[in-house]
Amino acid sequence: MDYQTDMFSIINNKNEIPDKHIPKGVKLKKREMWCPYCSKPVMFIKDKAHGVKRCPYCNISDKDYYVKMVNRNWF
Numbered sequence: 001m002d003y004q005t006d007m008f009s010i011i012n013n014k015n016e017i018p019d020k021h022i023p024k025g026v027k028l029k030k031r032e033m034w035c036p037y038c039s040k041p042v043m044f045i046k047d048k049a050h051g052v053k054r055c056p057y058c059n060i061s062d063k064d065y066y067v068k069m070v071n072r073n074w075f
């Protein structure tokens with residue numbers, strides 16, 4: 001697991017402690033994922049330069065440990 005440090009993570013407001021589970025009662029639509037840092041469902045946007053998808057709000061990539069963890073049931 002490699003962690004990325006990017007400047008955006010400093011600029012944006014993110015949860016200090018990312019969600020570890022999608023809250024009960026939340027139903028994601030097709031192609032939506034739960035952003036554990038924004039605590040909301042988002043459509044991750046393709047970042048062609050880096051070959052990943054990113055949350056449009058906090059810019060976290062889908063390679064992030066917690067993004068994977070919280071969304072693992074949905075893949």
Ligand SMILES: [Zn+2]
Nearest residue numbers: 035038055058
């Ligand atoms: Zn986010």
